[in-house]
Amino acid sequence: MRRAAKNTVFTLLLLFLCAATALFAYLYFFQPGERDLSGEWDAELDMGSRAAVMALDWLQDIEGVSVSLEEVESYMQGLTIRVNLTFQETARSEGTFRCGILPESYEACSQAAYEAFALAFQSLLAERLRMAGYTGGTDGESIEALVNETFGMSTVAYLTTCGPALLPSLEELQAQYDGSGTYTAVEGVLTRQFDVGGPGAVRAERYIRKGSSLVLSGEAQDASGAVPLDRVQGHYPVVYTLRQAENR
Template structure:
């Protein structure tokens, strides 16, 4: 009887030890993968609202015509600038990073912003001409021809030259996002130590990793709360998982 009881106890201990080992192995090799950040990520900075608000302030100076933010936003759809973020894990919860604003994406976004601005401007100019009793055509092509005749350049070129800056400069965005260095990830906080770009700077951000998305929610301990609010959230999408 005592021998049977001993065998039962040993069996239970072996099963318990086996289950514990399996659980630890799962947590190490699988559950930890949920927190792995390695990969090539791409994110977008949304610029539509900023561009539309800036354009609206300028357009409202035109006499006798009314324009709303919704009117301007309807001409500026989905203005975004792409950011690439590469995270390379070198040990559990830490690694290296490289982040860049894509200049070609910025140029395309800026061009699209001013094309939308030009569309809104031509519409208001046509309305103003009709109110003034202008007898010639006031469709888009006619107004564009009138702008070229008057200013010696297209509406887009005129607004780029004489109008307001609709977007932050590329240099400003690069100063805010570009750089490389090392990172640590623990308890939902991603801490990046910049060694190039913002050299010496440390940025700690709350993040959520869900499937193929990495969401940076806010900066923790930021001394400039307004700047932090303007920056977040930033949603990155995994482009190419790294093979381990």
């Protein structure tokens, strides 16, 4: 009888330990958003809205031509800048990070933005010429030749030289996104403490881990209460998706 009681207690204890182990394993490995973030991630900042707003403001100065933000945005598709973000977990839900804008991606995005801007400009210029009774060709090639003849340079070169700054400067973006330091990831909030930027410089973001993607949203904050760059500009998002980078 005593032996049977011991066996029963042992069995119950074993079942309890198995259940506790399974629960711990679930919480550690499968609980949404709380898994190890270690690895290299790639983010893409969508710059289309910012570029469209800056282009629109400049295009509206062309006399006799009306254009909407939606029309300009239709040209500014796929304008993204890559950001590299690396996490290294050193303890449960905390570790070190390194983040930086990729300059070559910035240059490629800037070039693509002005090429898209050139298409919008040529379309509006052709419309303005037709309204003025111009009898020459108004197709893309003809307008490009006219721009070259008038300004002595291509449409893209003219807009890059004389047009608005479609994107924030690389230095502005680097000031906003570049840096390294320590992080904690607790209850769906990723908090990064930067090594530089003044005492208490932190960024707190809500995050969701979805397979190979990490969805971050939030606003930079610092001890001085300075308004973050994305709120000052107001034209590019603080919500972005990072995908696990392939081995390089």
